Amino acid sequence: MAVDTAGYARTSFDLKSASLPVVAVVLKTTDVQAFGAELAQRLADDPGFFDNDPVLIDLAPVREVAEPIDFAAIQALLRAHHTQPVAVRGGNPDQMQAAHAVGLIAAPEAAPHRAEHAPEPREVVREVVHEVEVVREVPVAGPGTVVIDKPLRSGQQVYARGADLVVMAVVSFGAEVIADGNIHVYAPLRGRAIAGARGNAEARIFTTCLEPQLVSIAGIYRTSEVALPAAVLGKPAQVRLDGEKLLIEPL
Numbered sequence: 332m333a334v335d336t337a338g339y340a341r342t343s344f345d346l347k348s349a350s351l352p353v354v355a356v357v358l359k360t361t362d363v364q365a366f367g368a369e370l371a372q373r374l375a376d377d378p379g380f381f382d383n384d385p386v387l388i389d390l391a392p393v394r395e396v397a398e399p400i401d402f403a404a405i406q407a408l409l410r411a412h413h414t415q416p417v418a419v420r421g422g423n424p425d426q427m428q429a430a431h432a433v434g435l436i437a438a439p440e441a442a443p444h445r446a447e448h449a450p451e452p453r454e455v456v457r458e459v460v461h462e463v464e465v466v467r468e469v470p471v472a473g474p475g476t477v478v479i480d481k482p483l484r485s486g487q488q489v490y491a492r493g494a495d496l497v498v499m500a501v502v503s504f505g506a507e508v509i510a511d512g513n514i515h516v517y518a519p520l521r522g523r524a525i526a527g528a529r530g531n532a533e534a535r536i537f538t539t540c541l542e543p544q545l546v547s548i549a550g551i552y553r554t555s556e557v558a559l560p561a562a563v564l565g566k567p568a569q570v571r572l573d574g575e576k577l578l579i580e581p582l
Contacts, residue, residue: 354381354414357389358405361398367408374412381413382505387438388430390422400426402433483508483522490528504544513537523547526570536570537582546570551577 360366374381386409393400402419409416418438419430427437477491479498485505489496496510499517506522508514512534514526519540527534527549534548541563545554551572558564559579567582 353387353418354384355387355389356409357392358400359392361393361396361400363401363404363408366405370408370412384414386414386416386418388416388419388435390419390426390430394421394423394426400429402430402435406433406435477510479508482518485522510534524570525552527572532572537568539567540565541568541570541579546577546579548572548577551575553577553579 406416416435419427419435420438420440422430431437476495476497479489480500482500483489483502483506485503488507491510493511495512496508497515498508501518502508502516502520502522504521509525509528511529511531514524514536516538519542520538521542521544523545524536524543525547526536530549532549536546541559542565543555545552548570549572562581563579568579569582570577570579
């Protein structure tokens, strides 16, 4: 008997796996008011930092807390700052059930930490800005220095773990470059640049055209809401720390 395969050849959709960036909010208290106040304070300098980014709520630090968590209120606070809470992980059974009741799905637990002597052949993109993490995996260009030779578009992120980062093309508005060491951008820097991501206060940011949305070194940052001087705006410049003060100087 003949089998008609025409219907299978022309389907109206495909099912494929997908990997998307997500913001991980690590919850360290069950006090919703305290969480909301600190969240507002940390984002006050850059209210447009998020653009409806999906959020994963990590409950690991409060897993042993018996007090119930008002997930509906947490969702409302996160949405007020232009994020979309979609998942939760790390909680105890009661916490996970309460989160599920308000529409949050259960996400897989974080992968266990691997020994330093046996690293995986990959790089992890992680932006740490006041307890908020953005994670995505990208290939490692090489030990000591990660080199990116293609433009980074809005929403793309690159993290050079334990290394310097060299970008040979434009870092567009909404893109993010992060390094534990220095960042070199031999093109316009228009997105976010975070050097010394693990606290290296000696790290610097260099670019041939400084037009950033945000620059940060060892957690000290400055956003585009504070206008840059004409001596450095759109020109070759470097960013470095002098004590607790962020200095932006022409090259």
